[in-house]
Amino acid sequence: MYPTHPVLDAIADCSDELRRLEAESAELRRLAPELVKKFREIGVMRIVQPKRYGGFEADPRVFNEAMYAISRASSSAGWVTGVVGVHSWHIGLFDDKAQREVFGEDPDTWVSSSYGPSGTARRVTGGHVLSGRWSFSSGSDYCDWVFVGGLVQDEAGGPPEYRHFLLPRSSYEIVDVWNASGLVGTGSNDIVVTEQFVPAYRTLNVSDTMDRKVPGKEVNTGPLFNMPWFGVLLNSVVVPLVGMASAALDEALQVHRTKVAANPMMMPNDLTLARFAEASGAIDLARDLLLRNLGDLYETALAGKGPTLAQRMRGKRDHMVAVELAVSAADKAYQSGGPRSIKSSSLIQQLWRDVHAGEHHAMNLPDGAYPVYGRYLIEGEAILPNITGAF
Structure with a gap:
């Protein structure tokens, strides 16, 4: 089910390095220069970039998995991968003159x-x-x-x-x-x-972008650039949260694994074990929901078709569901990681803060999305708030 790609292999190979550099990024309040250099070397930001300008123009599910894997190692790097890497795709929607200005001399711009x-x-x-x-x-x-x-x-x-x-x-x-x-x-x-x-x-024009009436499709004729704006962009601010929640769960589990290894009588109580099970399921469900919807849209684009209203509605609904699942999983990890989770040196509390910070992104707020979907369930149609780019 999960895609493969050389960039994903390279990310796996440098995951320990990404974990080490997260602390430096936090101290600098921006990505560590060494981390940026590594990303440029392996082409992280070129996954969904046009091939015509040095990109991989990969299946967009590869980009999802890259965000997920990086966020498990470094929250800062994972978030920036999403909200910078997706722009390599957005550039491909513009007039070719703009694409050439951005990527013509340096494909890793x-x-x-x-x-x-x-x-x-x-x-x-x-x-x-x-x-x-x-x-x-x-x-x-x-x-x-x-x-x-x-x-x-x-x-x-x-x-x-x-x-x-x-x-x-x-x-x-x-x-x-x-x-x-x-x-x-x-x-x-x-x-x-x-x-x-x-x-x-x-x-x-944002409305034209939503309707896929963009000049870049004249030169970027592959299915990736026939994808809807919402279908690609929304993933960039939710997949990293799922990766961060997964890392938080791993940290909390490791606390108890260490205790049990030293003393089998230290097995946590049933309520804690249940929270671990629920968090694990939430993370897998969020990751798979997003991959399923993105794959469905990509198959539609491969067929040369545009997204249906049902796809648009389900995609935004599941985006919000995935945000809630990630936040819930991070909360359960923080609750179950033991009293040391509150220390400033604890990675669990950092990841918990990072997930909640990402939850506040404008596109991750459910206030507008759920009522639109509810109306769709009743009437079979929806008034789409294109001004926000949410659908």
Whole structure:
């Protein structure tokens, strides 16, 4: 069921190194330079990048498994893998001129993001002029480009148009504000843009992106780029949480394995054993749900078709289910890891904080998603809130 790929083999080979470098990343509040160098060597961020520009253009399930495996070793690295690595796919949806600017000289160019519509833009000849400030741009210190979201006001007084803008490092400022309770080593700093011109070929209407009406498909004709936006992007902020929860469970189990090995009478009580069983099942279910839905969408894309409403609805529902399962599993690991779990040196408490920090990502909040799915169950249709990119 689980995919194989040379990058996954390379990740497995360096997992001990990733674990060692997590502490350095946390101290620096951004990924350790040695870790970044390793990722560039093995091509972690190129898994879903167009082959035309040095990417693997792999089955997207490979990317899911990469996020899962890395997050089990390093929360910071796993999170950044998701929210930076997925941009190599997003670039492939843009005009080929934009793709060439980003990847033409260096196929391992990294791109960060903050997709929320926190900026404002006005139309000018040949493009837009953009200004704004965006938060939570993970991995930005190591990225040479950024995606940001902005609203373009309608001159006739109509509703604003939500667009994604792609800017080079020379066009924005990174403001170091990242001091957080979890995901400490992700360097999720602010992006500031002041009156910058963005040419038309480096911006996409979000509604067109949701409808797969993108210029990149003219040159990237493989099934990966026929995938829906939500089907690829959502995984980048939930799969890492599943990996982190799995690592937390392993840590808690090891505490009790060590005790039992020293004294068989130290077997934990039935309630603790039950929590371990429940957490293990939650992790497997979340991982498999996400792989199943992604594989279903990929098979649809292979057939040259677009996603059905049922696929879109189920995908977002199961995304939220997977977040809840990961959080539940992390909570059970923390509850069952013993009193030493509260120490600042405990990896269990760090992983618990990291999972809860990731839960707060805008796309991981259930408030809007579940009511839409409930309406779908009753009426067989849904009003999709495309403004958020959630579906």
